[in-house]
Amino acid sequence: MTTTVLIVDDSRVSRMMLQTYAKETQPDWHYLEAASGDEALRVAEAQTIDLAIMDVNMPGMSGLDAAALLRERQPAATIVVLTANVQQSTRTKASELGLHFVEKPITPDSATRILALLGERDA
Amino acid sequence: MLELTDLQQDALTELFNISVGQAASVMSKMVNEEVTLSVPAVRFMNGTEAADIFDNIGNQRVSSVCQRFSGTFSGEALLIFPEDSSLEIVRLMIGKTIPLAQLTELEQDALTEVGNIILNACLCSLSDFFAQHFDTGMPCLRIGSGADVIGEEHRNEPVLFLHVRFTLAERSVEGYVAFLMNLPSLHDLRAGIDHFLAELNGGASGHETGLE
Numbered sequence: 001m002t003t004t005v006l007i008v009d010d011s012r013v014s015r016m017m018l019q020t021y022a023k024e025t026q027p028d029w030h031y032l033e034a035a036s037g038d039e040a041l042r043v044a045e046a047q048t049i050d051l052a053i054m055d056v057n058m059p060g061m062s063g064l065d066a067a068a069l070l071r072e073r074q075p076a077a078t079i080v081v082l083t084a085n086v087q088q089s090t091r092t093k094a095s096e097l098g099l100h101f102v103e104k105p106i107t108p109d110s111a112t113r114i115l116a117l118l119g120e121r122d123a
Numbered sequence: 124m125l126e127l128t129d130l131q132q133d134a135l136t137e138l139f140n141i142s143v144g145q146a147a148s149v150m151s152k153m154v155n156e157e158v159t160l161s162v163p164a165v166r167f168m169n170g171t172e173a174a175d176i177f178d179n180i181g182n183q184r185v186s187s188v189c190q191r192f193s194g195t196f197s198g199e200a201l202l203i204f205p206e207d208s209s210l211e212i213v214r215l216m217i218g219k220t221i222p223l224a225q226l227t228e229l230e231q232d233a234l235t236e237v238g239n240i241i242l243n244a245c246l247c248s249l250s251d252f253f254a255q256h257f258d259t260g261m262p263c264l265r266i267g268s269g270a271d272v273i274g275e276e277h278r279n280e281p282v283l284f285l286h287v288r289f290t291l292a293e294r295s296v297e298g299y300v301a302f303l304m305n306l307p308s309l310h311d312l313r314a315g316i317d318h319f320l321a322e323l324n325g326g327a328s329g330h331e332t333g334l335e
Contacts, residue, residue: 011233013217017221057261090256
Protein backbone atom coordinates (compact mmCIF):
# COMPACT_ATOMS: atom_id res chain seq x y z
CA MET A 1 0.00 0.00 0.00
CA THR A 2 1.25 3.48 -0.83
CA THR A 3 2.56 5.64 1.96
CA THR A 4 0.66 8.92 2.27
CA VAL A 5 2.52 12.04 3.34
CA LEU A 6 0.75 15.27 4.31
CA ILE A 7 2.85 18.44 4.04
CA VAL A 8 1.39 21.36 5.99
CA ASP A 9 2.93 24.79 5.54
CA ASP A 10 1.48 28.20 4.70
CA SER A 11 4.48 28.83 2.44
CA ARG A 12 3.86 27.33 -0.99
CA VAL A 13 7.60 27.46 -1.64
CA SER A 14 8.31 25.41 1.46
CA ARG A 15 5.75 22.80 0.42
CA MET A 16 7.27 22.63 -3.05
CA MET A 17 10.84 22.35 -1.75
CA LEU A 18 9.96 19.62 0.71
CA GLN A 19 8.02 17.64 -1.84
CA THR A 20 10.83 17.98 -4.41
CA TYR A 21 13.44 16.70 -1.96
CA ALA A 22 11.15 13.97 -0.63
CA LYS A 23 10.41 12.68 -4.11
CA GLU A 24 14.14 12.28 -4.74
CA THR A 25 14.12 9.65 -2.00
CA GLN A 26 10.56 8.32 -2.22
CA PRO A 27 9.17 9.06 -5.68
CA ASP A 28 6.31 6.58 -5.38
CA TRP A 29 4.77 7.87 -2.17
CA HIS A 30 1.55 9.85 -2.29
CA TYR A 31 2.00 13.50 -1.32
CA LEU A 32 -0.80 15.78 -0.10
CA GLU A 33 -0.53 19.43 0.80
CA ALA A 34 -2.33 21.83 3.11
CA ALA A 35 -1.69 25.52 3.67
CA SER A 36 -3.04 25.73 7.22
CA GLY A 37 -3.79 23.64 10.28
CA ASP A 38 -7.52 23.74 9.54
CA GLU A 39 -6.99 22.59 5.97
CA ALA A 40 -4.70 19.81 7.19
CA LEU A 41 -7.43 18.44 9.44
CA ARG A 42 -9.97 18.61 6.61
CA VAL A 43 -7.61 16.71 4.31
CA ALA A 44 -6.96 14.13 7.02
CA GLU A 45 -10.70 13.47 7.45
CA ALA A 46 -10.77 11.72 4.09
CA GLN A 47 -7.35 10.07 4.16
CA THR A 48 -5.24 7.89 6.36
CA ILE A 49 -2.04 9.83 6.90
CA ASP A 50 1.15 7.89 7.46
CA LEU A 51 3.45 10.87 7.86
CA ALA A 52 2.41 14.47 8.56
CA ILE A 53 5.01 17.22 8.31
CA MET A 54 3.75 20.30 10.05
CA ASP A 55 4.93 23.92 10.15
CA VAL A 56 4.15 25.71 13.44
CA ASN A 57 3.63 29.40 12.73
CA MET A 58 0.68 29.53 10.34
CA PRO A 59 -2.36 31.78 10.03
CA GLY A 60 -5.33 30.46 11.99
CA MET A 61 -4.77 27.27 13.93
CA SER A 62 -1.12 26.75 14.86
CA GLY A 63 0.71 23.68 13.65
CA LEU A 64 1.07 22.41 17.21
CA ASP A 65 -2.68 22.60 17.83
CA ALA A 66 -3.39 20.93 14.50
CA ALA A 67 -0.84 18.23 15.28
CA ALA A 68 -2.46 17.54 18.65
CA LEU A 69 -5.86 17.08 16.99
CA LEU A 70 -4.41 14.96 14.23
CA ARG A 71 -2.71 12.79 16.85
CA GLU A 72 -6.10 12.19 18.52
CA ARG A 73 -7.80 11.36 15.24
CA GLN A 74 -5.03 9.31 13.66
CA PRO A 75 -2.92 7.85 16.47
CA ALA A 76 -0.89 5.73 14.07
CA ALA A 77 0.35 8.72 12.05
CA THR A 78 3.94 9.83 12.48
CA ILE A 79 3.91 13.59 12.97
CA VAL A 80 6.98 15.76 12.45
CA VAL A 81 7.11 19.43 13.33
CA LEU A 82 9.25 21.27 10.78
CA THR A 83 9.70 24.85 11.82
CA ALA A 84 11.91 27.93 11.90
CA ASN A 85 10.66 28.56 15.43
CA VAL A 86 13.41 26.61 17.12
CA GLN A 87 13.03 28.12 20.57
CA GLN A 88 13.39 25.66 23.43
CA SER A 89 9.81 26.38 24.47
CA THR A 90 8.55 25.23 21.07
CA ARG A 91 10.67 22.08 21.21
CA THR A 92 9.32 21.35 24.67
CA LYS A 93 5.70 21.75 23.55
CA ALA A 94 6.34 19.47 20.57
CA SER A 95 7.95 16.90 22.82
CA GLU A 96 5.02 17.04 25.28
CA LEU A 97 2.68 16.32 22.38
CA GLY A 98 4.84 13.39 21.31
CA LEU A 99 5.96 14.96 18.05
CA HIS A 100 9.26 14.70 16.24
CA PHE A 101 11.03 18.04 15.78
CA VAL A 102 13.13 19.11 12.79
CA GLU A 103 14.53 22.61 12.21
CA LYS A 104 14.15 24.62 9.05
CA PRO A 105 15.70 25.43 6.62
CA ILE A 106 14.52 22.58 4.45
CA THR A 107 17.50 20.83 2.90
CA PRO A 108 17.88 17.50 1.11
CA ASP A 109 19.38 16.11 4.32
CA SER A 110 16.55 17.30 6.54
CA ALA A 111 13.98 15.91 4.08
CA THR A 112 15.71 12.53 4.14
CA ARG A 113 15.82 12.63 7.94
CA ILE A 114 12.11 13.37 8.11
CA LEU A 115 11.17 10.51 5.81
CA ALA A 116 13.32 8.17 7.88
CA LEU A 117 11.21 9.02 10.94
CA LEU A 118 8.19 7.25 9.46
CA GLY A 119 7.17 4.47 11.79
CA GLU A 120 9.57 5.49 14.54
CA ARG A 121 8.13 6.06 17.95
CA ASP A 122 7.61 9.77 18.45
CA ALA A 123 9.85 11.64 20.84
CA MET B 124 15.44 59.16 26.43
CA LEU B 125 16.23 55.84 28.07
CA GLU B 126 19.95 55.33 28.36
CA LEU B 127 21.97 52.18 28.61
CA THR B 128 25.17 51.99 30.61
CA ASP B 129 28.31 51.09 28.68
CA LEU B 130 28.15 47.59 30.10
CA GLN B 131 24.49 47.16 29.16
CA GLN B 132 25.19 48.43 25.67
CA ASP B 133 28.21 46.15 25.33
CA ALA B 134 26.17 43.15 26.47
CA LEU B 135 23.33 43.99 24.11
CA THR B 136 25.74 44.38 21.19
CA GLU B 137 27.35 41.05 21.96
CA LEU B 138 24.03 39.23 22.36
CA PHE B 139 22.84 40.71 19.10
CA ASN B 140 26.15 39.82 17.44
CA ILE B 141 25.83 36.18 18.49
CA SER B 142 22.16 36.04 17.51
CA VAL B 143 22.81 37.44 14.05
CA GLY B 144 25.76 35.06 13.82
CA GLN B 145 23.29 32.20 14.28
CA ALA B 146 21.12 33.69 11.57
CA ALA B 147 24.14 34.05 9.28
CA SER B 148 25.00 30.42 9.84
CA VAL B 149 21.49 29.45 8.74
CA MET B 150 21.70 31.77 5.75
CA SER B 151 25.08 30.36 4.77
CA LYS B 152 23.60 26.87 4.86
CA MET B 153 20.76 28.01 2.62
CA VAL B 154 22.94 29.70 -0.01
CA ASN B 155 25.98 27.42 0.27
CA GLU B 156 28.20 30.42 0.56
CA GLU B 157 30.10 32.29 3.23
CA VAL B 158 28.19 35.15 4.81
CA THR B 159 30.24 37.92 6.37
CA LEU B 160 28.87 40.25 9.02
CA SER B 161 29.71 43.80 10.02
CA VAL B 162 30.13 44.83 13.64
CA PRO B 163 26.64 45.38 15.05
CA ALA B 164 25.54 48.97 15.51
CA VAL B 165 23.29 49.72 18.47
CA ARG B 166 21.89 53.23 18.57
CA PHE B 167 18.95 55.20 19.77
CA MET B 168 17.52 57.22 16.95
CA ASN B 169 14.36 58.53 15.49
CA GLY B 170 12.47 56.18 13.18
CA THR B 171 13.09 58.49 10.25
CA GLU B 172 16.85 58.26 10.78
CA ALA B 173 16.61 54.48 10.68
CA ALA B 174 14.66 54.78 7.44
CA ASP B 175 17.45 56.94 6.00
CA ILE B 176 19.97 54.16 6.63
CA PHE B 177 17.93 51.76 4.51
CA ASP B 178 17.38 54.40 1.84
CA ASN B 179 21.13 54.51 1.39
CA ILE B 180 21.44 50.83 0.46
CA GLY B 181 22.49 51.28 -3.12
CA ASN B 182 20.15 54.28 -3.41
CA GLN B 183 17.20 52.12 -4.36
CA ARG B 184 14.02 50.56 -3.09
CA VAL B 185 14.38 47.79 -0.56
CA SER B 186 12.56 44.57 0.21
CA SER B 187 12.02 43.84 3.86
CA VAL B 188 10.66 40.84 5.69
CA CYS B 189 9.26 42.06 9.00
CA GLN B 190 8.30 39.93 11.95
CA ARG B 191 6.85 41.19 15.19
CA PHE B 192 7.94 39.51 18.38
CA SER B 193 6.77 39.83 21.95
CA GLY B 194 8.04 38.43 25.19
CA THR B 195 10.38 39.86 27.81
CA PHE B 196 10.59 42.76 25.39
CA SER B 197 8.81 43.37 22.15
CA GLY B 198 9.55 44.88 18.81
CA GLU B 199 10.02 44.17 15.17
CA ALA B 200 12.78 42.19 13.49
CA LEU B 201 13.59 43.02 9.90
CA LEU B 202 15.58 41.36 7.14
CA ILE B 203 16.31 43.90 4.43
CA PHE B 204 17.72 43.58 0.91
CA PRO B 205 17.96 45.95 -2.03
CA GLU B 206 14.89 45.16 -4.12
CA ASP B 207 16.88 44.13 -7.17
CA SER B 208 18.84 41.56 -5.14
CA SER B 209 15.73 39.78 -3.92
CA LEU B 210 15.31 37.45 -6.85
CA GLU B 211 19.01 36.58 -6.80
CA ILE B 212 18.78 35.65 -3.13
CA VAL B 213 15.67 33.57 -3.70
CA ARG B 214 17.31 31.86 -6.65
CA LEU B 215 20.37 31.05 -4.53
CA MET B 216 18.29 29.63 -1.75
CA ILE B 217 15.65 27.64 -3.54
CA GLY B 218 16.40 27.88 -7.24
CA LYS B 219 17.33 24.25 -7.65
CA THR B 220 14.00 23.00 -6.41
CA ILE B 221 11.64 25.39 -8.17
CA PRO B 222 11.38 25.69 -11.95
CA LEU B 223 12.77 29.01 -13.16
CA ALA B 224 9.47 29.94 -14.77
CA GLN B 225 7.78 29.77 -11.38
CA LEU B 226 10.51 31.54 -9.48
CA THR B 227 9.36 35.08 -10.20
CA GLU B 228 5.76 34.18 -9.36
CA LEU B 229 6.91 32.70 -6.07
CA GLU B 230 9.49 35.36 -5.26
CA GLN B 231 7.46 37.10 -2.56
CA ASP B 232 6.41 33.85 -0.90
CA ALA B 233 10.00 32.62 -1.01
CA LEU B 234 11.48 35.82 0.33
CA THR B 235 8.99 35.84 3.20
CA GLU B 236 9.90 32.27 4.10
CA VAL B 237 13.62 33.03 3.90
CA GLY B 238 13.05 35.96 6.25
CA ASN B 239 10.98 33.79 8.55
CA ILE B 240 13.79 31.27 8.89
CA ILE B 241 16.59 33.80 9.35
CA LEU B 242 14.74 36.08 11.77
CA ASN B 243 13.57 33.12 13.83
CA ALA B 244 17.16 31.88 14.11
CA CYS B 245 18.03 35.25 15.53
CA LEU B 246 15.08 35.36 17.92
CA CYS B 247 15.74 31.82 19.07
CA SER B 248 19.24 32.76 20.08
CA LEU B 249 17.93 35.78 22.01
CA SER B 250 15.33 33.54 23.60
CA ASP B 251 18.11 31.28 24.86
CA PHE B 252 20.08 34.21 26.29
CA PHE B 253 17.12 35.71 28.09
CA ALA B 254 15.64 32.32 29.00
CA GLN B 255 12.32 33.63 27.76
CA HIS B 256 9.91 32.56 25.07
CA PHE B 257 9.10 35.06 22.32
CA ASP B 258 5.79 34.89 20.53
CA THR B 259 6.31 35.69 16.90
CA GLY B 260 3.78 37.07 14.45
CA MET B 261 3.41 36.07 10.85
CA PRO B 262 6.22 37.42 8.69
CA CYS B 263 5.20 40.07 6.21
CA LEU B 264 6.91 41.53 3.18
CA ARG B 265 7.23 45.27 2.65
CA ILE B 266 8.74 46.77 -0.48
CA GLY B 267 9.49 50.42 -0.94
CA SER B 268 11.53 53.22 0.57
CA GLY B 269 13.22 53.04 3.97
CA ALA B 270 10.22 54.83 5.49
CA ASP B 271 7.89 52.22 3.98
CA VAL B 272 9.75 49.30 5.52
CA ILE B 273 10.23 50.90 8.92
CA GLY B 274 6.48 51.00 9.35
CA GLU B 275 4.27 53.90 10.31
CA GLU B 276 4.26 53.26 14.04
CA HIS B 277 8.03 53.69 14.31
CA ARG B 278 8.49 56.63 11.96
CA ASN B 279 8.10 59.49 14.36
CA GLU B 280 9.23 58.02 17.61
CA PRO B 281 12.56 57.25 19.19
CA VAL B 282 13.59 53.66 18.74
CA LEU B 283 16.50 51.45 19.67
CA PHE B 284 17.90 50.44 16.35
CA LEU B 285 20.25 47.47 16.18
CA HIS B 286 21.53 46.51 12.81
CA VAL B 287 24.16 44.35 11.15
CA ARG B 288 25.16 44.42 7.52
CA PHE B 289 25.73 41.01 5.96
CA THR B 290 27.40 40.26 2.67
CA LEU B 291 27.43 37.26 0.40
CA ALA B 292 30.94 37.91 -0.80
CA GLU B 293 30.85 35.93 -4.01
CA ARG B 294 27.65 37.55 -5.21
CA SER B 295 28.15 41.14 -4.05
CA VAL B 296 24.78 40.88 -2.37
CA GLU B 297 24.34 42.68 0.92
CA GLY B 298 21.53 43.38 3.28
CA TYR B 299 20.67 44.10 6.89
CA VAL B 300 19.21 42.36 9.87
CA ALA B 301 17.69 44.97 12.14
CA PHE B 302 15.64 45.14 15.30
CA LEU B 303 13.40 48.05 16.21
CA MET B 304 12.12 48.53 19.72
CA ASN B 305 10.14 51.42 21.09
CA LEU B 306 10.64 53.02 24.46
CA PRO B 307 8.13 51.10 26.61
CA SER B 308 9.73 47.89 25.44
CA LEU B 309 13.21 49.19 26.19
CA HIS B 310 12.58 49.25 29.92
CA ASP B 311 11.86 45.53 29.67
CA LEU B 312 14.86 44.98 27.44
CA ARG B 313 17.11 46.73 29.96
CA ALA B 314 15.73 44.54 32.73
CA GLY B 315 16.42 41.50 30.57
CA ILE B 316 20.02 42.58 29.96
CA ASP B 317 20.52 43.20 33.68
CA HIS B 318 19.20 39.76 34.46
CA PHE B 319 21.57 38.27 31.90
CA LEU B 320 24.52 40.18 33.37
CA ALA B 321 23.57 39.20 36.89
CA GLU B 322 23.50 35.56 35.82
CA LEU B 323 26.94 35.99 34.31
CA ASN B 324 28.18 37.35 37.60
CA GLY B 325 26.69 34.45 39.49
CA GLY B 326 23.83 36.45 40.93
CA ALA B 327 25.78 39.61 41.58
CA SER B 328 23.84 42.67 42.61
CA GLY B 329 22.56 45.27 40.17
CA HIS B 330 25.23 47.75 41.21
CA GLU B 331 28.02 45.35 40.31
CA THR B 332 26.56 44.78 36.86
CA GLY B 333 26.33 48.45 36.08
CA LEU B 334 22.73 48.95 37.02
CA GLU B 335 21.51 52.32 38.13
